[in-house]
Amino acid sequence: MHRLYLEKYENEVFQALQRGEDAKPKVTYDFYNRSFVLNQNISFGSPRSxxxxxxxxxxxxxxAELDPESKKALQTEKELHIRKSEMFYRKLKEVTALSKED
Structure with a gap:
């Protein structure tokens, strides 16, 4: 978002930074971030899951499915997918532990 701000309001600085030149914007990233955290209570980060x-x-x-039979088939497919992924991650843990020992 800071980059979008620079592109719109401090275009000369943005262009200089894009070219790899040393330019100092009027509003720094730290100030921009602090303003969002304190004033709008918006945080930056990755989702937890x-x-x-x-x-x-x-x-x-x-x-979106209205037909109960189709919905049940989709649910079964999702459960199968989840079980396969759980088995994969379990096997991955085993192989990782084995590689640490070996």
């Missing part, structure tokens, strides 16, 4: 594309797709299809 994430879902895969397949899980999201199946969930959206289930929500």
């Amino acid at each position: 994430d879902t895969c594309h397949t899980c999201d797709r199946l969930q959206n299809l289930m929500l």
Whole structure:
């Protein structure tokens, strides 16, 4: 967002930074970030958990599906997908632990 601010309001500084030149903007990133945190209570960061594309797709299809049989088939497919992913991560942990020992 700070980059968008620079591009719109301090275009000369933005262009200089894009070229790799040393330029000092009027509003620094730290000031911009502090303003958002204190005034708007907006935080920056990554989400704590994430879902895969397949899980999201199946969930959206289930929500939109009206036919109970189709909905049940989608739910079964999602459960199978989740079980496969759990088995993968369990195997990954085992292999990681084994590689640390070996």
